[in-house]
Structures are given as C-alpha cells and as structure tokens.
Amino acid sequence: MAANSRLTIATHVLTWLALARRSGREVLTSDQVAASVNTNPVIIRRSLGDLRRAGLVEVRRGAGAGWSLARAPEEITLLEVHDAVDTEPPFGLHHTEPNLECPVGRGIRPALSEVYGRAERAMRRELAETSIADVLRETLVN
Amino acid sequence: MAANSRLTIATHVLTWLALARRSGREVLTSDQVAASVNTNPVIIRRSLGDLRRAGLVEVRRGAGAGWSLARAPEEITLLEVHDAVDTEPPFGLHHTEPNLECPVGRGIRPALSEVYGRAERAMRRELAETSIADVLRETLVN
DNA sequence: GGTAGTTGTAACAGAAGCTGTTGCAGTGAG
DNA sequence: CTCACTGCAACAGCTTCTGTTACAACTACC
Numbered sequence: 179m180a181a182n183s184r185l186t187i188a189t190h191v192l193t194w195l196a197l198a199r200r201s202g203r204e205v206l207t208s209d210q211v212a213a214s215v216n217t218n219p220v221i222i223r224r225s226l227g228d229l230r231r232a233g234l235v236e237v238r239r240g241a242g243a244g245w246s247l248a249r250a251p252e253e254i255t256l257l258e259v260h261d262a263v264d265t266e267p268p269f270g271l272h273h274t275e276p277n278l279e280c281p282v283g284r285g286i287r288p289a290l291s292e293v294y295g296r297a298e299r300a301m302r303r304e305l306a307e308t309s310i311a312d313v314l315r316e317t318l319v320n
Numbered sequence: 321m322a323a324n325s326r327l328t329i330a331t332h333v334l335t336w337l338a339l340a341r342r343s344g345r346e347v348l349t350s351d352q353v354a355a356s357v358n359t360n361p362v363i364i365r366r367s368l369g370d371l372r373r374a375g376l377v378e379v380r381r382g383a384g385a386g387w388s389l390a391r392a393p394e395e396i397t398l399l400e401v402h403d404a405v406d407t408e409p410p411f412g413l414h415h416t417e418p419n420l421e422c423p424v425g426r427g428i429r430p431a432l433s434e435v436y437g438r439a440e441r442a443m444r445r446e447l448a449e450t451s452i453a454d455v456l457r458e459t460l461v462n
Numbered sequence: 463g464g465t466a467g468t469t470g471t472a473a474c475a476g477a478a479g480c481t482g483t484t485g486c487a488g489t490g491a492g
Numbered sequence: 493c494t495c496a497c498t499g500c501a502a503c504a505g506c507t508t509c510t511g512t513t514a515c516a517a518c519t520a521c522c
Contacts, residue, residue, distance in 0.1 A: 182509070183412045186432055190414070194424045207468065214422040215414070218511050223469065240519025243468045256435060268410050268443070270325040272332070272357070273481070280356040282336045285462035290328055292458065293398060293450045300442040301410070308435045316434065320427035324480080349497065360482050365498065382490025385497045408479095415510070 184263040188225045189256060190215050192310045193317060195235065196251035205244025225263060232262035251311040257302055259310075268301070269294045326405040330367045331398060332357050334452045335459060337377065338393035347386025367405060374404035393453040399444055401452075410443070411436045 194214050198206050208226065212219040226245055229235045236248045247254070271290060276283035336356050340348050350368065354361040368387055371377045378390045389396070413432060418425035 183415055184509090185411050186413050189432060190418065190424060190428055193428060194422070197424055209468085214419050214425045216416050216419045216425065217414075219469095220471090220512075221510070223471090227470075237469070238519090239469055239517085240521095241465085241467045242520055243518085245469095268324075269327050271328050272359075273325055274358050276332065277356050277358045280336070282332060282339055282456075282459055283356045283358065285459035286332055286335060286455070288462045289455050289458035290331060293447070293455070296449075297443045297446040300446040301439045304439040304442040305435070307438075313428070313431050313435065314424075316431035317424055317427035320430045326480090351497085361498095362483070362500090363481065365500090369499075379498070380490090381488085381498055382492095383494085383496050384491060385489085387498095 182264065184225065185256070185260050187215060187217075187221065188229060188259050188263045189310070189313060191222060191225055192229070192234065192247065192251070192254060192259065193314050195245060195247050196310050196314045197318075199247055199251070205238060205242075205246050207244045211245070228263045229259070232258065234258060234262060247310075251314060252309050254310045255306045256308045256310075256313070257306040260302075260305055267294070268298060324406065324408075326367065327398070327402050329357060329359075329363065330371060330401050330405045331452070331455060333364060333367055334371070334376065334389065334393070334396060334401060335456050337387060337389050338452050338456045341389055341393070347380055347384075347388050349386045353387070370405045371401070374400065376400060376404060389452075393456060394451050396452045397448045398450045398452075398455070399448040402444075402447055409436070410440060 191211050194211055195206060208219040208222040211226075212222045215222060226235055226237070230237055234248055234254055235245050237243070237245055269290075271287055276286065278284050333353050336353055337348060350361040350364040353368075354364045357364060368377055368379070372379055376390055376396055377387050379385070379387055411432075413429055418428065420426050
C-alpha cells in the first residue's frame with residue numbers, strides 16, 4: 179500500500195474545484211471529480227466528506243447536486259487540508275510501554291515527544307505556506 | 321497498528337547504547353536492549369541491522385557478542401537514524417495515475433512534489449538538529 | 463407528485479505493512 | 493568444541509488503505 183495518498187487526493191479534488199470555479203462551472207459531482215483523479219467516486223465522496231466537515235467545501239444534494247469550494251482557493255492552505263483528512267502523526271511512540279525500571283525506558287517518551295513536536299511543527303509551518311491557489315497555478319504551468 | 325514506531329525504537333536502542341558506553345559497558349546484546357524497550361529481541365535485531373547498514377552501530381559476533389555505537393553519540397543525528405530505519409516519504413502521490421486528459425491530472429504531480437519536498441526538508445532539518453546525546457540528556461532529566 | 467440524478471454510508475474484499483514469535487543456521491571467543 | 497549470540501526466513505494476527513457494490517435519503521425539475 180505504500181504511503182498514504184489522502185492529502186494528495188484531497189488536494190487534487192480541491193484544485194479541480196478551484197479550476198471549475200474559475201471556469202464558471204458552479205458545482206462538480208463526485209463522478210466528475212473521480213474521472214480526473216482516476217479512481218472510484220466513493221473514494222472522492224469520502225475525501226469530500228472530510229473536507230466538508232472541516233468547512234472547506236459545500237455540498238448541494240438532490241438532483242443537480244454537486245460540490246463547490248466554501249472559500250476562495252487563496253484562503254485554503256494545505257495545512258488545513260492535511261488536518262481535515264489525515265489525523266495520524268508522522269512519528270509514533272512505542273506500541274508497548276517501555277520498561278520503567280530502566281532510566282532510558284522511563285524518560286525517553288517525553289524526550290522524543292519534544293523532538294517529534296518540533297519536526298512536526300516545522301512540517302506544518304511549510305504546509306501552511308501553500309494554498310490551493312498556489313497549487314493550481316503550479317499545476318497549470320506544468 | 322497506528323503510526324510507525326521505527327524511529328522511536330531505533331532511537332531508544334541508540335540512547336541505551338550511549339548510556340551503556342558512558343557507564344563503561346562495552347557491548348549490549350539484543351536481549352538486554354529488548355528488556356529496556358520491552359519487546360522481542362528479534363525486533364531489536366531488525367532495527368540494529370538497519371542501523372549497522374547505515375554505519376551507526378557495530379556488532380561483534382560469536383560468543384560474548386553484542387552491539388556498540390560506531391560513533392560518539394554527539395555525532396549521530398536523529399535524521400541519520402530516521403534515514404536508516406524509515407524509507408517511506410511522509411506523503412504519497414496517487415496510487416493510480418491521474419487522468420492526463422484533465423489539466424489538473426496532468427500537472428498536479430510535479431506541483432505536489434514541490435510542496436511535499438519543502439515540507440519534508442523542513443522536517444529533516446529539524447531532525448538533524450538533535451543528536452542521540454541530546455536525547456540521552458533530555459531522557460535522564462525526565 | 464413522481465422521477466431521476468446525486469450524496470451518504472455501510473459492508474466487504476484484497477493487498478500491504480507492522481509487530482511479534484518461533485526456529486534454525488552461521489559465527490567466533492574461550 | 494562448545495556455547496552464546498547474531499542473521500534471517502517464515503508465519504500469524506492485527507490494522508489500515510484503496511477499491512467496489514449496494515442501497516437509503518434527498519431534492520431540483522417536469
């Protein structure tokens with residue numbers, strides 16, 4: 179299965195919605211988005227469901243239904259997208275509690291949490307620098 | 321299974337080796353390390369195998385065998401440990417190629433690789449700032 | 463109203479990864 | 493030679509991810 183592609187899928191979806199908005203198309207259905215991502219519509223609906231719960235997209239149900247961005251693409255950062263679809267931290271601590279008899283086992287978890295926190299914050303800071311509008315611009319250049 | 325604890329296990333092992341070195345114990349066996357991490361010796365040997373391939377630890381085989389650090393703990397960074405035990409990038413691209421008929425499908429992968437590269441580099445920069453000696457110091461404080 | 467198109471969600475299969483475990487061959491100091 | 497340890501393969505159990513099917517709920521439009 180390799181790495182998880184949730185952020186990629188969600189960003190692809192939002193970028194596609196941003197392009198549609200710019201072209202005057204009001205809403206897109208999950209089928210239409212799925213055709214661009216080249217996957218199953220249910221995958222897209224799952225991702226869009228996460229994005230909707232985070233307030234990044236809006237849905238219209240019933241006939242003629244579909245999805246649209248809830249905000250301008252300049253105001254959606256990849257950090258928000260990441261938080262909407264991916265809750266796992268990049269580094270995990272021990273699965274089973276280390277041996278507390280050992281000085282290393284006793285103190286290492288808070289020590290590692292510190293370091294992991296710094297690394298994660300650095301990554302998040304970088305994701306916050308890029309918006310969906312930036313991704314769209316870069317995408318159309320390529 | 322949740323998140324990946326490889327970096328945690330490997331750092332725990334190295335920190336323990338660093339403490340042993342400071343206490344005058346030359347080598348530790350995988351059984352002894354496993355007792356501190358509170359897991360199976362084979363897990364430790366797998367991790368130590370990765371670290372040995374990366375040149376961070378040395379092994380003595382045969383009777384009276386065991387492991388020791390290949391360098392001073394001040395000169396082993398968590399970035400090196402991370403690279404030794406974890407090769408998966410934090411973000412993955414699409415599993416199946418997106419639809420190249422679509423402008424977004426065509427250009428999004430290089431655009432995302434850029435962003436992911438920046439985020440990953442930021443994280444790596446942070447991991448490179450911390451050494452095993454730092455972790456040991458922080459560990460003994462707690 | 464009825465109909466048709468679309469979302470929301472549950473259920474399931476298949477693949478893959480990780481940890482944990484057992485077993486055994488290889489190795490080298492004493 | 494022996495013994496203690498490593499190296500490694502094989503396997504089980506669990507979890508997660510993608511992908512798929514199926515179906516109820518919803519609503520614009522005729």
